[in-house]
Amino acid sequence: MPGRMINIKRRKICLCRQVKTGPVLPIALILFFIVVPWANAHGIDIMAWVEGDRVLTESYFSRKIKVIDGHIKVYGPSGEQLMEGKTDANGIFSFKIPQETDLRIVLESAMGHRAEYVLKADEIMGKSLSKIRKKRGPGFYEVMAGIGLILGLMGLTLYLRNRKKKSATSSK
Amino acid sequence: MHISEGVLTAQVLGTGMALTAVGTAIGLKKVDYDRIPQVAILSAAFFVASLVHVPIGPANVHLILNGLMGVFLGWVAFPAILVGLILQALLFQFGGLTTLGVNTVIMAFPAVICFYAFRYGIRSRKPVVSISFSFLCGSGGILLAGLLLAFSLVFAGDHFIGVAKLVIIAHLPIMVIEGLVTAFAVKFLKRVKPEMLEAVYAR
Numbered sequence: 001m002p003g004r005m006i007n008i009k010r011r012k013i014c015l016c017r018q019v020k021t022g023p024v025l026p027i028a029l030i031l032f033f034i035v036v037p038w039a040n041a042h043g044i045d046i047m048a049w050v051e052g053d054r055v056l057t058e059s060y061f062s063r064k065i066k067v068i069d070g071h072i073k074v075y076g077p078s079g080e081q082l083m084e085g086k087t088d089a090n091g092i093f094s095f096k097i098p099q100e101t102d103l104r105i106v107l108e109s110a111m112g113h114r115a116e117y118v119l120k121a122d123e124i125m126g127k128s129l130s131k132i133r134k135k136r137g138p139g140f141y142e143v144m145a146g147i148g149l150i151l152g153l154m155g156l157t158l159y160l161r162n163r164k165k166k167s168a169t170s171s172k
Numbered sequence: 173m174h175i176s177e178g179v180l181t182a183q184v185l186g187t188g189m190a191l192t193a194v195g196t197a198i199g200l201k202k203v204d205y206d207r208i209p210q211v212a213i214l215s216a217a218f219f220v221a222s223l224v225h226v227p228i229g230p231a232n233v234h235l236i237l238n239g240l241m242g243v244f245l246g247w248v249a250f251p252a253i254l255v256g257l258i259l260q261a262l263l264f265q266f267g268g269l270t271t272l273g274v275n276t277v278i279m280a281f282p283a284v285i286c287f288y289a290f291r292y293g294i295r296s297r298k299p300v301v302s303i304s305f306s307f308l309c310g311s312g313g314i315l316l317a318g319l320l321l322a323f324s325l326v327f328a329g330d331h332f333i334g335v336a337k338l339v340i341i342a343h344l345p346i347m348v349i350e351g352l353v354t355a356f357a358v359k360f361l362k363r364v365k366p367e368m369l370e371a372v373y374a375r
Contacts (some may be wrong), residue, residue, distance in 0.1 A: 154211075158209075
């Protein structure tokens with residue numbers, strides 16, 4: 001029995017040594033982190049748009065969970081606070097347009113989550129349509145998903161190969 | 173260089189798929205299992221490179237790295253580029269699933285051609301020869317890809333010369349950058365891990 005154990009151990013060491021990536025991996029990683037802009041990590045977001053003479057804001061955590069009782073403060077262009085309020089059960093907070101300038105709307109929720117949205121004066125005066133923020137190209141998650149899938153494919157290939165090798169050696 | 177859905181005729185799409193199937197089969201046959209990690213890393217680099225936009229010149233174009241893949245992978249560039257393109261189509265909406273075959277041929281075939289055309293020069297012991305051939309391989313991959321792109325658009329009713337000119341002029345900065353990237357990569361690996369280059373040519 002002890003002899004067998006040693007055999008298994010030895011084989012394991014061999015398998016590890018077969019795969020060599022050399023310096024390519026660290027180089028690829030460094031390149032990757034230079035290239036990919038950092039993701040928005042707080043996972044809370046606020047959106048604002050104009051409807052008639054009111055500004056509507058919607059606050060949500062990542063994806064679709066509404067922020068209830070989130071604390072919202074509205075600031076003018078020079079940083080003075082114009083308005084304050086809380087989001088309702090649907091994550092909505094609306095207020096009458098206080099002045100026709102850029103408005104900085106800041107959302108603060110429990111546990112230090114914070115997000116802000118700047119509503120441009122153009123949008124308030126109706127010169128440009130309020131737009132739903134469009135996704136600008138692929139983000140952090142898409143890139144990570146792709147790299148993960150490629151590495152997963154690599155792992156799968158190597159696993160299948162090793163299993164084939166194992167069954168070949170055990171049938172001998 | 174990614175052709176979108178609905179541009180090409182069915183015949184071109186079908187031909188592209190068939191050629192990709194053949195190229196991928198040859199590539200998979202040639203791949204050595206010990207080099208799978210290297211193939212995966214290069215495939216990942218190809219996948220990410222399309223996000224590196226170069227705002228020089230008339231059009232906003234991005235890196236492709238097919239010449240570089242040719243140097244290190246040869247025929248194996250086919251499966252590596254195919255995987256990268258599938259993920260780009262699914263995750264980035266670059267190109268499309270029906271044009272996968274054509275796009276793979278456009279990018280992977282130049283890689284193979286450059287591999288065979290420049291391999292002896294790249295392996296040369298003289299650094300000047302090796303570096304200049306690597307540069308040619310990196311930029312030649314883009315040039316040939318541009319020509320193939322224009323050729324596949326001819327069947328959709330475009331003029332070959334017109335499209336080719338447009339694509340190649342837009343990609344001139346990319347050709348220079350990828351030539352330099354390839355030259356540096358070869359120079360670096362020759363110094364640090366020469367057996368990696370030799371492994372490609374062993375088969």
